Amino acid sequence: MVTARGLRKSFGGFEAVKGIDVQVRRGESFGFLGPNGAGKSSTMRMISAVSPPSGGQLRVLGLDPSEHGSRIRARLGVCPQEDTLDTELTVRENLLIYGRYFGIGRREVAGRADELLGFFQLGEKRNEKVDNLSGGMKRRLTIARSLINDPDLLLLDEPTTGLDPQARHTLWDKLFRLKQQGVTLVLTTHYMDEAEQLCDRLVVMDGGLIVAEGSPLELIQRHSTREVAELRFGVGEHAELAASVEDLADRVEVLPDRLLLYTHDGEEALARVNERGLSPVAVLVRRATLEDVFLRLTGRTLVD
Amino acid sequence: MSVLEMTGRQLDYWATVYRRTWKGSAVLSFVQPWLYIGAMGVLLGGYVDDSGFELRGASSYLEFIAPGLLVATAMQVGVGEVMWPVMGAIKWDKTYYAMIASPLRVVDIVAGHLAYATFRVVLTSAVFAAVLAAVGIFTSVAGALGAFGAAVLVGVALAAPVYAFSAGAQTEQGFSLIYRLGMIPMFLFSGAFFPISHFAAPLEWLARLTPLWHGVELARMSALGLWNAMAIVHVVYLGLLLGVGAWWAVRRLERRLVV
Numbered sequence: 001m002v003t004a005r006g007l008r009k010s011f012g013g014f015e016a017v018k019g020i021d022v023q024v025r026r027g028e029s030f031g032f033l034g035p036n037g038a039g040k041s042s043t044m045r046m047i048s049a050v051s052p053p054s055g056g057q058l059r060v061l062g063l064d065p066s067e068h069g070s071r072i073r074a075r076l077g078v079c080p081q082e083d084t085l086d087t088e089l090t091v092r093e094n095l096l097i098y099g100r101y102f103g104i105g106r107r108e109v110a111g112r113a114d115e116l117l118g119f120f121q122l123g124e125k126r127n128e129k130v131d132n133l134s135g136g137m138k139r140r141l142t143i144a145r146s147l148i149n150d151p152d153l154l155l156l157d158e159p160t161t162g163l164d165p166q167a168r169h170t171l172w173d174k175l176f177r178l179k180q181q182g183v184t185l186v187l188t189t190h191y192m193d194e195a196e197q198l199c200d201r202l203v204v205m206d207g208g209l210i211v212a213e214g215s216p217l218e219l220i221q222r223h224s225t226r227e228v229a230e231l232r233f234g235v236g237e238h239a240e241l242a243a244s245v246e247d248l249a250d251r252v253e254v255l256p257d258r259l260l261l262y263t264h265d266g267e268e269a270l271a272r273v274n275e276r277g278l279s280p281v282a283v284l285v286r287r288a289t290l291e292d293v294f295l296r297l298t299g300r301t302l303v304d
Numbered sequence: 305m306s307v308l309e310m311t312g313r314q315l316d317y318w319a320t321v322y323r324r325t326w327k328g329s330a331v332l333s334f335v336q337p338w339l340y341i342g343a344m345g346v347l348l349g350g351y352v353d354d355s356g357f358e359l360r361g362a363s364s365y366l367e368f369i370a371p372g373l374l375v376a377t378a379m380q381v382g383v384g385e386v387m388w389p390v391m392g393a394i395k396w397d398k399t400y401y402a403m404i405a406s407p408l409r410v411v412d413i414v415a416g417h418l419a420y421a422t423f424r425v426v427l428t429s430a431v432f433a434a435v436l437a438a439v440g441i442f443t444s445v446a447g448a449l450g451a452f453g454a455a456v457l458v459g460v461a462l463a464a465p466v467y468a469f470s471a472g473a474q475t476e477q478g479f480s481l482i483y484r485l486g487m488i489p490m491f492l493f494s495g496a497f498f499p500i501s502h503f504a505a506p507l508e509w510l511a512r513l514t515p516l517w518h519g520v521e522l523a524r525m526s527a528l529g530l531w532n533a534m535a536i537v538h539v540v541y542l543g544l545l546l547g548v549g550a551w552w553a554v555r556r557l558e559r560r561l562v563v
Binding site: 051052076085086149 | 305309313314315316317320324397398399401402403404405407408409561562563
């Protein structure tokens, strides 16, 4: 569905994407994970056929975006990072008018709009102005709108950024259902839980480059241990204490507010810590996540 | 895909925009001609007609200024439609960004928006021309249609380059400059209210270069039935302005949206 080789994007002197190789297959759900400024959105905009690549090769749905932008976009669904809904129009009008841009007949677009309003639980709001919707509803409407042309490929740029937890879960549920219906999804996110929930395969981006690629599970297995023990000590003590627990784990990460002990058995490590007479203010044993992968690969946390 | 087909796909959007705003603009386009006719044609005209000035073939001051008022109103509507609305579609509502993510191309978006501006100019000019006809300004039906056509041409021809300006504008400050340094001086000094032969030679030539002067001349020769070969020059000038302006608008919007 998408093939990129050595793909680059620069804005003036700034290189946002520094040569990446990506392959997205039909029916899969593919993610770009990375912090703000990693080059995810620039990559998405190039795939959306609205931003010409500065270098490298890009094929979307088998076509070259710089030549067949309009034809490609006819088969894409795009949910941009910032909502671009028409706030003066009603919920339903937003869908109808957008569908017409794809050359879909009025009767057909009306049918699809009603179907999508039902699926995204917006039926009751159909005649409300978009201005009156909550953030979560606007987001659902944006995604509904991106599906009006029954796209072969759905592109979602940070679909749940800025939403409250409940709205995020509602949205994840909808996206998961779309995935089950066989829609190919490409999404960017800086939330690891989102990537773990939705992505079959993902690439981790940092500073315009891909630093790792695989399924969430593979990445965790390859770049982290199974479990993580988090130890919280007093302010400023962490760096000092790291040395005294270093031998208890495969690896120890020092964060400003806690120590992370990477080990196959977190409880065991905790017991050893206590044996040494160390008494952390708070402890937590958890499974490793993509956050740990990211920390390992870049030395930084995802969300600053 | 032809631009025509892609423009047609935007019909429902612009129809919705019009349905939302038509009441205000309809009332205004009906009231405004009467205000002009009353204040400038009848009241001011009373003094001018008594003074015995030669008004280039017009039998009254009202008859002299009516074509200019028609054309200037068309200019206002055409230009107004491509200033704040274009900036809003880029900066505030981001409607253009939604459009560009669909199969629509930049050229289609410009064509659609200019088509809507044209529609607004046509409606306003038609109402204005109808009022002028009711007051007995036109010498013939053909003359009325010609003046109407000239007004539409001016409205659209000026909208095109102003669209280009708006497409690249970062702030709205430029718009008030266009009003104060462009449209109002043109309105006052492009021969709508007095023959530009009253100017000193350099100023007269400056007036001759303004698009509005060409439009006023074209509309007036049509309204009064005093055609001459200069009509071709006027039409070509305004046609070129439209063509170059539209080309420039597509280019500027392309640079703004496709990055």
